[in-house]
Amino acid sequence: MSIPATRIEHDLLGDRAVPADAYYGVHTLRAIENFPITGTPISSYPELVAALASVKQAAVVANRGLDLVSDEHAKAIITACEKIRQGGFHAHFVVDVIQGGAGTSTNMNANEVITNIALEELGYARGSYKILHPNEQVNLSQSTNDVYPTALRIAAYQGILRLVSAMEVLKTSFHNKALEFKDVLKMGRTQLQDAVPMTLGQEFSTYAVMIDEDQERLREAAKLMCEINLGATAIGTGINTHPDYARLACQALQDITGIPVSTSPNLIEATQDVGSFVQLSGVLKRVAVKLSKMCNDLRLLSSGPRAGFGEINLPAVQAGSSIMPGKVNPVIPEVVNQIAFEVIGNDVTISFAAEAGQLQLNAFEPIIAHSLFKSVSHLSNGCMVLAERCVDGITANHERLRDIVENSIGIVTALNPYIGYSAATEVAQQALLSGKSVYSLVLEKKLLTEAQLKEILQPQRLTMPRQVEIGETLITK
Known part of the structure; x- marks a missing residue:
């Protein structure tokens, strides 16, 4: 049995053998060993990996403009960042999403991967840190405490836009059904008791309106993600940065991502305050609660086929029972309900993590990030599935609806x-x-x-x- 090839890297704890084919280095290796928590690496969130590369690219653009890094090194680092942003090398972002150290392991994972890609661009072997160093050049003018939260905001902003787009698909599905059912009379209900007549179209139109309202709330939350603390370094004082660095890095990040980011007017406050993430999580919870209510309605209205409301039919997408022949269950609304439960739980996690911050830094941003990205991703997927595999195929039981009204x-x-x-x-x-x-x-x-x-x-x-x-x-x- 052959022994895998390795290279020796050094940190403050000593020498370690790193796999020769790895683009990450010794800091990442120790994080892999220290945090075998979820089994979910940060590469599971490609928007976060791309955002980290964008921040690193913006930093080196600013540093090159200030003559703090050579043009040769800057070009190699920029090329490495662009390759990552285009989807390459994500497999080497391997640290667990939940980690101690306020995101330091994530930042160092990015520094090491970018450095080793850049070294190869320069014609050197991975690990040749005397030529180009993860901390000296790639992390120049930076700290985990401004890189990590800035990357989280960039990734969250992009995730919000993706969720808004998915909600647009679902809103359109409900709107189309509202038009289709505009003349279908039915009984409205309050407290599950007969109320007064309405149309099935009116019932479905309310769901479209509810989604539209939440899209606007998400757009408002996205604006909060645009205020960044890049240039704050350790606690917000900007130690070890050029006076013009924050401005130049912010402009470069805006150019790279197309996101209208701006530097916080108080970097000390911005470095310790995660209120914008709490706000976003609250909006995500709002979306989840309302989506779950819609799914409750769809399950109730379609209940039966003989012993329930039986007013509408959900499309049959799979057999419903291993013992009851012919049974079909409302599995698509059920899965969206479960997404909602998860998002509500994630909001509780984020609230506790935000509250637990101390003094000049919140050390619990990794769990905030993990919870936020799960919520955004699962809600986006849930909206698409609900639209395409449920709402689009709903039909009305016209005679049943009419009989209920008349009786x-x-x-x-x-x-x-x-x-x-x-x-x-x-x-x-x-x-x-x-x-x-x-x-x-x-x-x-x-x-x-x-x-x-x-x-x-x-x-x-x-x-x-x-x-x-x-x-x-x-x-x-």
């Missing part, structure tokens, strides 16, 4: 302006006691004719404000 006690509310409150109350009571429908009792008592009932029960009369003029009152004595 509902709640329909008497619509008749109240025409037959009077006392007569309507009497009809409602008799309907409950006898089991007869309101529709049949009104005809039996000759309060209205069948033609008049059909006229009154038209969707446009029942489902929107409409004054009943005295002259058109249909009361029959």
